Amino acid sequence: xxxxxxxxxxxxxxxxxxxxxxxxxxxxxxxxxxxxxxxxxxxxxxxxxxxxxxxxxxxxxxxxxxxxxxxxxxxxxxxxxxxxxxxxxxxxxxxxxxxxxxxxxxxxxxxxxxxxxxxxxxxxxxxxxxxxxxxxxxxxxxxxxxxxxxxxxxxxxxxxxxxxxxxxxxxxxxxxxxxxxxxxxxxxxxxxxxxxxxxxxxxxxxxxxxxxxxxxxxxxxxxxxxxxxxxxxxxxxxxxxxxxxxxxxxxxxxxxxxxxxxxxxxxxxxxxxxxxxxxxxxxxxxxxxxxxxxxxxxxxxxxxxxxxxxxxxxxxxxxxxxxxxxxxxxxxxxxxxxxxxxxxxxxxxxxxxxxxxxxxxxxxxxxxxxxxxxxxxxxxxxxxxxx
Numbered sequence: 001x002x003x004x005x006x007x008x009x010x011x012x013x014x015x016x017x018x019x020x021x022x023x024x025x026x027x028x029x030x031x032x033x034x035x036x037x038x039x040x041x042x043x044x045x046x047x048x049x050x051x052x053x054x055x056x057x058x059x060x061x062x063x064x065x066x067x068x069x070x071x072x073x074x075x076x077x078x079x080x081x082x083x084x085x086x087x088x089x090x091x092x093x094x095x096x097x098x099x100x101x102x103x104x105x106x107x108x109x110x111x112x113x114x115x116x117x118x119x120x121x122x123x124x125x126x127x128x129x130x131x132x133x134x135x136x137x138x139x140x141x142x143x144x145x146x147x148x149x150x151x152x153x154x155x156x157x158x159x160x161x162x163x164x165x166x167x168x169x170x171x172x173x174x175x176x177x178x179x180x181x182x183x184x185x186x187x188x189x190x191x192x193x194x195x196x197x198x199x200x201x202x203x204x205x206x207x208x209x210x211x212x213x214x215x216x217x218x219x220x221x222x223x224x225x226x227x228x229x230x231x232x233x234x235x236x237x238x239x240x241x242x243x244x245x246x247x248x249x250x251x252x253x254x255x256x257x258x259x260x261x262x263x264x265x266x267x268x269x270x271x272x273x274x275x276x277x278x279x280x281x282x283x284x285x286x287x288x289x290x291x292x293x294x295x296x297x298x299x300x301x302x303x304x305x306x307x308x309x310x311x312x313x314x315x316x317x318x319x320x321x322x323x324x325x326x327x328x329x330x331x332x333x334x335x336x337x338x339x340x341x342x343x344x345x346x347x348x349x350x351x352x353x354x355x356x357x358x359x360x361x362x363x364x365x366x367x368x369x370x371x372x373x374x375x376x377x378x379x380x381x382x383x384x385x386x387x
Contacts, residue, residue, distance in 0.1 A: 004138075005318065009011070010241040015031075021039060021176070021226060021227075021228050021233060025053050034358070042355065044212050049343055050166045058130065065208055068248075083204055086368040099112045099113060099114050099115075099201050100112075100113060100115060100175065100176070100227075101204075102173065102174060102175045102205065103173075103174045104124065104140055104144055104145070104171050104172065104173055104174075104183075104185065105140070105141075105142075105144065105145030105147060105148060105171045105172060106146050106147040106171075106172055107144075107145075108172075108186075109138070109140055109141065109144065109145070109175055110138065110202075110204040111124050111138050111140075111203055112138075112201045112202050112203050113201060113202060113203045113204055113205040114201050114203075114205065114278065115205050115227055115277060121155075121157070121186060121203070121204065122173070122183070122184075122185040122186065122203070123155070123157075123164070123166065123185060123186035123187070123188050123203050123204060123206050124138075124139075124140050124185065124187065124188065124202055124203035125137050125138070125139045125140065125188050125191070125202060125203065126139055126140055126166060126187030126188055126189050127139045127140065127141045127142075127143075128143075128187065128190075129166075129187075129188055129189045129191065130190075130191050130354075131189075131191040131192075133174070133191040134188070134191060137201075137202045138202045140169075140187055142169060142171075142187070145171055145172075145357070147171055147181075148169065148170070148171050148173045149169070149170035149171065149182065150169065150170070151167070151168040151169055151170050151184060152168065153167060153168040154166075154168075155167055155168055155186040155187075157217050157366065159376055163168060164188055164191050164192060165188070165189055166186050166188040166189045166191040166192065166220045167186070167187055167189065167192065168181065168184055168185070168186055168187075169184070169185060169186075169187050170182055170184050170185075171185070173185065175205075177260075178229070188203070198336075210228075210234070211375075211376045211377060212229075212230065212373065212374065212375045212376065212377065213227060213228060213229045213373075213374050214227070214230075214232050214233065214236065214372060214373040214374065214382075215227055215228075215277055215367060215371070215372050215374075216226045216233070216236040216237070216371050216386055216387075217277075217368045217386075218363055220385075232373055235387060236371050236386065236387055237371035237384035237385060237386055237387050238384065238385045238386070238387050239384055239385055240384065241371075241373055241383065241384045242323075242324055242326055242380040242382065242384070243324070243373075243375065243378055243381070243382045243383075244324040244380055244381055244382075244383065245324075245379060245380050246379050246381065247272050247356070248272060248354075248356055249272040249379075250354075251276070252274065252275050252276075252374050252381050253272040253273065253274045253275075253359065254272065254273055254275070254323050254380075254381050255271070255272060255273075255323070255324075256272060256273040256321060256322070256323065256360055257271075257322045257323070257324075257325065258273045258322035259319070259320065259321060259322070260294065260318075260319070260320040260322070260327065261292065261317055261318075261319050261320075262295075262317030262318065263317075266288075269357070270356060270357030270358070271357050271358050271359075271360065272354075272356070272357060272358070272359045272360070272361075273321065273323070273360045273361075273362050274359055274360070274361050274362065275362050275366075275367075275372055275374075275381055276361050276362065276363050277363075277364070277367065278353045278363075279361060279363035279364065280337065280362070280363050280364040280365060281345070281346050281347075281348050281361070281364075281365065282335065282346050282347055282348070282361070282362060282363060282365060282366065283348050283349075283350040283352075283360060283361035283363075284347065284348075284349070284350070284360045284361075285349065285350075285351055285358060285360075286349030286350070286351055287349075288349075289347045289348055289349035289350075290349060292319075292345075292347045293306045293345050293347055295317070296308055296316050296332070296336075296345060297309065298347075301351025305342075305344050305345075306344065306345040306347070307342060307343060307344055307345070308343045308345060309343070310338065310341075310342075310343040313332045313335065313336050313343055314332065314335055315332070316331075316335075316336070317332070317333075318330065318331055319335055321362070321366070323381075323383060326383075328366070328369075328370060328383060330365065330366065330369060334365055334366075334368065334369055335365050337365070346363075346365045368386070369385070369386060370383050370384065370385060370386060371383070371384045371385070371386045371387070
């Protein structure tokens with residue numbers, strides 16, 4: 001996606017000398033479909049997704065690209081959005097969402113927002129929004145808040161399916177035990193098509209511009225997910241934290257130097273890895289994803305999933321990512337997702353070629369094993385083994 005007009009950073013989120021811990025809530029999926037999650041990532045990162053699976057009766061084996069025309073006639077945005085809505089609707093039941101309760105204004109108006117290291121903006125639906133998505137979610141009402149301050153600057157985020165549009169406002173933001181006065185945020189007045197209508201969250205709290213925060217994703221639902229702002233929770237990791245410089249100021253992206261799989265090494269050049277709390281998968285170039293899925297014996301099912309015989313998971317080769325010259329290994333049980341008795345590969349093909357090289361997306365299958373620190377002052381991401 002492309003962000004225009006301004007970046008709504010959350011630099012004032014942390015008060016000096018204080019650490020704020022926040023436990024996130026999980027909306028679990030009712031099923032799993034990595035193929036559709038990769039389509040979601042394509043929307044998020046602006047990749048040209050060449051093919052999107054069609055689901056439903058008669059959909060088995062059929063794959064289509066997003067066409068620009070049909071029968072010689074141009075397809076307009078409403079028709080394209082139907083495809084995107086299909087992807088997003090399925091996403092709402094096929095991927096985990098980690099959200100927290102926040103509030104804006106006085107008296108407080110509550111919203112469910114996703115904490116996302118892949119974006120830098122805080123936005124919520126506005127009462128002035130007329131899109132279908134806004135009617136299905138909690139909306140911010142500036143007239144009901146005594147602490148509201150008008151700003152009026154235009155705000156837009158361009159997705160593959162259209163533009164989210166709105167304007168900037170200012171009010172008190174409360175998150176956990178922390179209240180931030182005079183926080184800028186966006187009121188969304190237009191949310192593209194049906195893509196956001198079925199999301200089980202109201203808005204997004206982007207974390208690209210936060211001074212320092214960290215994530216620990218527990219290995220089980222009981223263990224949960226904890227975000228810490230303003231410092232580092234020393235009980236959340238073991239050993240030392242290794243910091244790796246951010247290679248490009250667009251996402252929390254570091255240089256991916258090498259990947260090893262079993263006894264095979266692959267040296268990489270001009271390749272970034274975005275550490276993304278907003279996905280459960282590992283998205284990598286399509287040819288490499290297909291190669292890895294072949295080597296682990298994954299078979300493609302009718303709905304696009306690459307499934308593995310669960311009895312073979314303990315014997316799968318180790319996969320290691322190299323950041324800052326150090327390997328970060330994952331076992332087969334780490335990169336294979338078990339959903340309702342089915343074992344599914346986390347490797348999904350997604351070709352993202354940006355200025356400066358290609359981009360891999362590293363999600364929860366990595367974050368469950370490694371504690372991560374996002375430090376704007378250092379301009380770096382820190383890695384350590386989770387406690």
